[in-house]
Amino acid sequence: MMMKGLEAKRVAKGADGPAAIYRYEVSGKAKRGIAVHGYWQYTFSGRGYYVVMVTAPKKDFDSHKGQMLDILNSQKLSHPKKPQHLDD
8 A cells, every 4th residue: 555644653562483573553645645544564584574554544443443453463473372472
């Protein structure tokens, strides 16, 4: 997603086994000028990384926040007995 005026604030950091996770809350305007708000999550594992971004129109953010966090928390790289842990 292309965003204009992107503002990002780190809201959590943690780990999924040996992988490092950084979660940001983001705000900006989508290509069509709609104000959006959501999350951007980087997971660094070895030499690779994974990026997940979930957004909703800013006015609807609160009603979608739980679903967004479910999506981000479902990303698992490690063994199921060593799940990801974030300090948020």
